[in-house]
Amino acid sequence: MHRSILRSPSAGLVIVLLALGTLLTLVAGSHVDPVSGQSVNNFLNAHTLIQMATDASTFAIMGVGATLVIISGAIDLSVGAVYALAGVAMAMVLRAAGPMNPVATVGLGLATCLTVAFLCGLANGLMVVGLGVHSFIITLGTMWILRGLAFVASHAESILVPAALTSVAKASLGLGASLSPVPLLAMLAVTAVGAVFLNRTVMGRHVLAIGGNAEASRFSGLRVNRIRLGVFLISAVTAGVAAFLGASFYGSATSSDGTGYELYVIASAVVGGASLAGGKGSALSAMLGALLIVLIRQAIRTLHLDQNYEWIIIGTAMIVAVVVDQKGSQLLARKLTKQTLSS
Amino acid sequence: MAAPAVRFVGITKRFPGVVALSDVGFDVASGSCHAICGENGAGKSTLSSILAGIQTQDAGDLVIDGRPVRFNSPRDALAAGVAMVHQELAFCDNLSVAENLFLGQLPTRRGFLARDTLRAQATELLRSIGAAIDPDRAVETLSIAQQQLVQIAAAVGSGARVIIFDEPTSSLGERESEQLFALLRSLRARGVTVLYITHRMPEIFRLCDSVTVLRDGRHVCTAPAATLDEATLVQRMIGRRLEQYFPEHQRAAPGAEVLRVEGLSSAGKFSEISFALRAGEVVGMAGLVGAGRSEIARALFGLDPTATGSIRVRGERVAIRRPGDAMKHGIGLVPEDRKRQGLVLSMLTRENTTLPILDRFARWTIVQRQKERQVASTHLGQVQVRASYFESPTVTMSGGNQQKVVLAKWLAAASTILILDEPTRGVDVGAKAELHAWIDRMAAEGAAILLISSELPELLNLSRRILVLRAGRLVGELSRDEADQDALLRMMAGIKSA
Numbered sequence: 059m060h061r062s063i064l065r066s067p068s069a070g071l072v073i074v075l076l077a078l079g080t081l082l083t084l085v086a087g088s089h090v091d092p093v094s095g096q097s098v099n100n101f102l103n104a105h106t107l108i109q110m111a112t113d114a115s116t117f118a119i120m121g122v123g124a125t126l127v128i129i130s131g132a133i134d135l136s137v138g139a140v141y142a143l144a145g146v147a148m149a150m151v152l153r154a155a156g157p158m159n160p161v162a163t164v165g166l167g168l169a170t171c172l173t174v175a176f177l178c179g180l181a182n183g184l185m186v187v188g189l190g191v192h193s194f195i196i197t198l199g200t201m202w203i204l205r206g207l208a209f210v211a212s213h214a215e216s217i218l219v220p221a222a223l224t225s226v227a228k229a230s231l232g233l234g235a236s237l238s239p240v241p242l243l244a245m246l247a248v249t250a251v252g253a254v255f256l257n258r259t260v261m262g263r264h265v266l267a268i269g270g271n272a273e274a275s276r277f278s279g280l281r282v283n284r285i286r287l288g289v290f291l292i293s294a295v296t297a298g299v300a301a302f303l304g305a306s307f308y309g310s311a312t313s314s315d316g317t318g319y320e321l322y323v324i325a326s327a328v329v330g331g332a333s334l335a336g337g338k339g340s341a342l343s344a345m346l347g348a349l350l351i352v353l354i355r356q357a358i359r360t361l362h363l364d365q366n367y368e369w370i371i372i373g374t375a376m377i378v379a380v381v382v383d384q385k386g387s388q389l390l391a392r393k394l395t396k397q398t399l400s401s
Numbered sequence: 402m403a404a405p406a407v408r409f410v411g412i413t414k415r416f417p418g419v420v421a422l423s424d425v426g427f428d429v430a431s432g433s434c435h436a437i438c439g440e441n442g443a444g445k446s447t448l449s450s451i452l453a454g455i456q457t458q459d460a461g462d463l464v465i466d467g468r469p470v471r472f473n474s475p476r477d478a479l480a481a482g483v484a485m486v487h488q489e490l491a492f493c494d495n496l497s498v499a500e501n502l503f504l505g506q507l508p509t510r511r512g513f514l515a516r517d518t519l520r521a522q523a524t525e526l527l528r529s530i531g532a533a534i535d536p537d538r539a540v541e542t543l544s545i546a547q548q549q550l551v552q553i554a555a556a557v558g559s560g561a562r563v564i565i566f567d568e569p570t571s572s573l574g575e576r577e578s579e580q581l582f583a584l585l586r587s588l589r590a591r592g593v594t595v596l597y598i599t600h601r602m603p604e605i606f607r608l609c610d611s612v613t614v615l616r617d618g619r620h621v622c623t624a625p626a627a628t629l630d631e632a633t634l635v636q637r638m639i640g641r642r643l644e645q646y647f648p649e650h651q652r653a654a655p656g657a658e659v660l661r662v663e664g665l666s667s668a669g670k671f672s673e674i675s676f677a678l679r680a681g682e683v684v685g686m687a688g689l690v691g692a693g694r695s696e697i698a699r700a701l702f703g704l705d706p707t708a709t710g711s712i713r714v715r716g717e718r719v720a721i722r723r724p725g726d727a728m729k730h731g732i733g734l735v736p737e738d739r740k741r742q743g744l745v746l747s748m749l750t751r752e753n754t755t756l757p758i759l760d761r762f763a764r765w766t767i768v769q770r771q772k773e774r775q776v777a778s779t780h781l782g783q784v785q786v787r788a789s790y791f792e793s794p795t796v797t798m799s800g801g802n803q804q805k806v807v808l809a810k811w812l813a814a815a816s817t818i819l820i821l822d823e824p825t826r827g828v829d830v831g832a833k834a835e836l837h838a839w840i841d842r843m844a845a846e847g848a849a850i851l852l853i854s855s856e857l858p859e860l861l862n863l864s865r866r867i868l869v870l871r872a873g874r875l876v877g878e879l880s881r882d883e884a885d886q887d888a889l890l891r892m893m894a895g896i897k898s899a
Binding site for chain 2: 254260263266270271275276277279280338
C-alpha cells in the first residue's frame with residue numbers, strides 16, 4: 059500500500075508542492091494583523107491560500123477536461139475561447155431575462171453556460187471526427203471563431219452579471235467574511251469526478267485505451283469516434299463550469315476573458331504527467347499541476363521578486379517539471395520491466 | 402577458381418527461447434544467382450539480415466571475397482559491397498526518387514543542394530538498370546514494383562557487388578515479376594552476385610544457378626539447381642514426415658454449422674468467398690502473402706465497411722458493420738499484428754483482457770473491479786498467464802504471453818467463432834506448442850475456429866480441412882487426408898500437380 063502511494067504519479071507533485079510551500083512559509087516573514095493583533099505568516103494564512111486555490115480552480119477545472127482530451131491522443135486549444143463565449147452568453151441571457159428570484163437566476167445562468175459550452179464541444183468533436191483533420195488545427199480554428207463570436211455578440215463590452223451569482227460564487231460558507239471557498243470546493247469536486255470517471259468508469263477506461271492504441275481499441279469493438287467526440291464535449295463543459303464560476307466570482311464577463319487560458323490548462327495537464335502521445339494522465343495530477351503553476355506565481359509575489367520575470371520562471375519550471383517526470387517514469391518503467399522479467 | 406563472393410562459416414544466432422541459426426556454413430559463388438529457401442522460421446531472413454549487417458551473429462564468420470568481415474550495421478555491409486532489397490521498403494516517402502537515391506551524399510554547390518547534378522546522377526543510375534522512372538517523382542507516388550527498382554538502383558549505385566533479395570515478388574504482379582527477373586539476369590551478367598530468398602519453387606528453377614536449403618535453422622544442402630527438381634526440393638525443405646499431431650476428436654463428426662459465408666467480396670481485396678464453419682472444427686486458411694486472408698478476417702469482424710455478401714451465424718443472416726456487431730454474434734478476432742491491433746501495450750494485462758466487455762462489469766457506469774478482476778484472472782488462468790503479470794503493463798511481456806492475453810480477451814468475451822490470424826507469429830517454440838494445444842482444446846469444447854497461418858505444418862497439424870486462397874479467390878479446399886505440404890504449396894502458388 060505504501061509503495062503504491064509512493065509510486066503513484068501524483069506523489070512527486072505533492073512532494074514538490076509541500077517542499078515549495080514549506081520553503082515559502084519559512085522565508086516569507088510575517089506581519090501583525092491589525093484586527094486580531096496576532097502575528098500572521100505572509101504566505102501560510104487562510105486568505106492567501108484560498109486566493110491561490112481560487113486562481114488555480116479555473117485552470118484545474120478545465121485541466122480535468124484537457125487531461126481527458128490529451129489522454130485520448132488529441133489536444134483542445136479552444137477552451138479559453140469557450141470560457142469567454144460561455145461567460146458572455148450567460149451574462150447576455152441574464153441581462154435580457156431581467157430581474158428574477160435568485161434561484162432562477164443561478165439556474166438559468168448555469169444552464170446557459172453549460173449549454174453553450176456543450177455546443178462548442180460538439181462542434182469541436184464533430185469536426186475532429188468527421189473532417190479527419192488534426193485536433194490541433196480544428197481547435198486552433200475554433201479558438202478564434204468562438205472568441206470572435208463572443209466579441210461580436212457582446213460588442214466587446216464588459217457585461218455585468220446579477221449579484222445573485224456573485225453571492226453564490228463568493229459565499230463564505232461560514233468561514234469568515236473575507237474568505238470564499240466555493241471555487242476551491244468546485245475544483246475539488248470536479249477533480250474528484252474526473253478521477254472517478256477516468257479510473258472507475260467504462261468510458262474512462264475507453265479513453266485511456268484509444269489514447270494508448272486506437273487501432274487495437276477498434277479491434278476490441280470500441281466505438282473510437284464516439285469516444286473522441288465525448289472527450290471534446292467534456293473538455294468544453296469543464297470550460298463552461300469554469301466560466302460560470304469565473305464570471306460569477308468577478309461579477310462580469312467580456313469577450314477577452316480567459317485569453318491564453320488554454321495554454322495554462324494544457325501546461326497544468328502535462329505538468330501533471332499527461333503524455334501528449336496519449337494513453338497516460340491523471341485528473342488529480344492535473345489539479346496538482348495547476349496548483350504548482352499558481353504556487354510559483356505566488357512565490358514571485360511573496361518573495362518580492364521582480365514580477366517581470368514571472369513568465370521566464372513559469373516557462374522554465376514547466377519544462378523542468380515535465381523532464382523530471384519523464385525521466386522518473388522511464389526509470390520506473392525500466393525497474394518494473396526488470397522486476398517482472400526476473401520474477 | 403575465384404574465391405566465393407560470400408562464405409558463411411558456422412553461423413549461429415540465438416534469440417530468447419529459440420536458436421534461429423545453428424552452425425550454418427556454405428559458399429555463394431561469385432557472379433551467381435543463389436537461392437536460399439526453406440519454410441517460414443527456417444532461418445532464411447535471419448541469415449540474410451546477418452549478411453546485410455542488420456543483425457550480428459553470435460558465433461561464426463562471414464568471408465566476403467576471401468576477406469573475413471564482421472558487420473555491426475548495414476553501413477558496414479554496404480562498405481563491404483553487400484546491399485539488401487527489403488520485403489518492406491524503407492524510404493523517405495515524401496522525398497523524390499533522386500533525393501532518396503543519394504540521401505547520404507546529396508551533391509552540393511556552395512552549400513546549396515545542386516539540383517541539376519542530383520537529377521543527372523539519378524537519371525544515369527536509373528538508366529543503368531533500365532528503369533524508366535522520373536527521378537523528380539515523390540517515392541510515395543510510385544508503385545511497389547517501381548519502389549523496388551529504386552531500391553535496386555540504390556544498391557547498384559552504392560557499388561554493391563552482392564545484393565540480397567528478400568521475397569522480392571511477394572507483392573508484385575505477374576508482369577512486374579517478369580521485369581524483375583530480366584533485371585536480375587542483367588545484374589548477374591554484370592558480375593553482381595545475387596542472393597535470392599524465396600519459397601516459390603518456379604522462381605528458383607527459372608532464375609537460380611544454385612540452391613541452399615535451410616530447415617529449423619540448420620543447413621540442409623547446397624547444390625546446383627540443375628541437379629534438383631521440385632519434389633526433391635520440397636522434401637528437403639520439409640525434411641521429416643510431419644508428425645501426426647492430429648487429435649482424435651477432429652475425426653469425429655463436427656457439430657452444427659455456426660457460420661456460413663456466401664459471396665463475400667471487397668473490391669481490390671477478395672471476391673466471391675464462400676465457406677462454412679461448424680462447431681468443434683478447426684478450418685485452416687492458406688495462401689501466399691497478399692492472397693487476401695487477413696482482409697477476409699477483417700471483413701468477417703466488421704472492419705471492412707466496403708465488403709458485400711452474406712454472413713449467416715447459426716442460420717440467421719446477420720449484418721456486421723462494426724466489430725461490436727461481430728462480437729454480439731460471438732465472433733472474436735485474434736489479429737495478425739499483435740502489437741498494433743491486438744493489445745493496448747500501455748495498459749495492464751487485466752485491462753486488456755476485459756477491454757471488449759468492460760460494460761458488463763458496470764453498475765451505474767462504474768466498473769465493479771472485483772468482478773472485473775475475477776473474470777480477467779479466470780480467463781488469463783485458462784491460457785496459463787502467470788498471476789504476477791495480471792496487474793503489470795502488457796508491454797513488459799514476451800510475444801508468446803502477449804498472444805495469450807489476446808486469446809484470453811476473446812475467451813472472456815465468450816466467443817464461439819474464433820478467427821485466428823497468424824496466432825503463433827513471432828512467438829517462441831514453447832509458447833507455440835501451448836498455443837497449439839489451446840486451439841485444439843477450444844475446438845474440442847465446441848468453438849468453431851478459422852485458422853489463418855503461413856506456417857504449413859501448423860495448418861496441416863491443426864486443421865480438419867484447409868481452404869486455399871490465391872489472389873483474392875478461394876481456389877480450393879483440401880480435406881485432412883488430401884492435404885500435404887506439397888499439394889498446399891502447389892495450390893497456393895497455382896502450379897499444376899506433377
